[in-house]
Amino acid sequence: MLDGLAGVDFVVLDKRAGRRGMRELKKKLKGRRFDLLLQMQDSLRASRVALMTGCSRRLGFDRQRARDFQWLFTTERIDHRPGQHVMEALFGFAEHLGIQRPAQPRWDFPLGASDVRAAAKMAPERPFCLMSPLSSQRRGAFRNWPARRYASVARHVVEQLGGEVVLTGSGSPLEQDYAAVIAAQPGVTDLNGRTTLKQLAGLIRLTRLVVCPDSGPAHIGAALGARVVGLYAASNPDRSGPWGNLEFTVNRYPQAVRKSLGKRVDELPFGRRLRAGGVMKEIAVADVIEMVERAWALPGRDLSG
Numbered sequence: 295m296l297d298g299l300a301g302v303d304f305v306v307l308d309k310r311a312g313r314r315g316m317r318e319l320k321k322k323l324k325g326r327r328f329d330l331l332l333q334m335q336d337s338l339r340a341s342r343v344a345l346m347t348g349c350s351r352r353l354g355f356d357r358q359r360a361r362d363f364q365w366l367f368t369t370e371r372i373d374h375r376p377g378q379h380v381m382e383a384l385f386g387f388a389e390h391l392g393i394q395r396p397a398q399p400r401w402d403f404p405l406g407a408s409d410v411r412a413a414a415k416m417a418p419e420r421p422f423c424l425m426s427p428l429s430s431q432r433r434g435a436f437r438n439w440p441a442r443r444y445a446s447v448a449r450h451v452v453e454q455l456g457g458e459v460v461l462t463g464s465g466s467p468l469e470q471d472y473a474a475v476i477a478a479q480p481g482v483t484d485l486n487g488r489t490t491l492k493q494l495a496g497l498i499r500l501t502r503l504v505v506c507p508d509s510g511p512a513h514i515g516a517a518l519g520a521r522v523v524g525l526y527a528a529s530n531p532d533r534s535g536p537w538g539n540l541e542f543t544v545n546r547y548p549q550a551v552r553k554s555l556g557k558r559v560d561e562l563p564f565g566r567r568l569r570a571g572g573v574m575k576e577i578a579v580a581d582v583i584e585m586v587e588r589a590w591a592l593p594g595r596d597l598s599g
Contacts, residue, residue: 413496
């Protein structure tokens with residue numbers, strides 16, 4: 295997504311290569327000098343990479359929020375501020391360094407002309423809703439809403455709002471199964487597995503709104519100023535919702551916590567994810583349609599920039 299960003303040199307680690315990938319990364323880093331390392335990923339692998347850099351100044355999370363013993367690998371830590379959204383926590387790195395936070399942060403994704411043209415070519419002529427139905431499948435698909443419920447929302451967009459739906463995804467087997475159900479509705483364009491990340495960003499710039507669970511497209515949409523109807527029941531949107539764009543979030547996390555754990559949200563560690571099967575079914579089709587209608591009714595975005 296950030297390839298081509300001016301002034302940034304990317305040194306890539308292939309995590310799938312395991313130990314070989316770490317050895318290759320070590321070779322790439324040999325002879326390089328770094329004045330400061332921002333350790334924004336709190337995992338043991340990231341801590342190993344941090345040590346590989348040879349950087350003596352390593353800034354990480356406060357001990358209360360650091361995971362995988364990150365505090366053992368850092369020399370400085372950001373201030374502890376409980377109950378923060380992930381994005382707010384990341385701003386803590388800039389604040390620690392004395393960097394003034396702008397009133398309106400801006401994300402300049404380096405989209406090439408070919409990416410913009412490809413997105414425009416794939417986009418429908420009528421106003422459309424971009425639907426990216428699946429989230430990460432690690433340790434279960436607990437953040438994924440049922441395919442038939444997405445299909446009902448898609449049908450509403452087409453039949454009641456006069457729009458179209460563009461379906462996106464990585465093309466995994468599960469996403470293909472979802473696409474078979476959702477794209478069976480008239481007015482749905484199936485682009486599952488047919489876009490690059492940058493082309494996806496190009497489509498998000500053109501869409502009327504995005505509908506998705508807690509996933510990458512939700513955060514790309516928020517960064518690009520799109521209206522995001524986020525579907526949250528397995529995770530707390532106060533921690534990981536589309537930052538600055540929670541107005542249209544469907545939040546059934548409190549109900550899911552009560553049903554699956556018999557507790558209130560304030561009785562859990564902040565940001566606790568629910569991994570019980572079926573928690574996303576707490577979100578009804580009517581909940582999502584209500585938010586879609588609210589977002590759709592607003593004037594179209596100015597895309598001239």
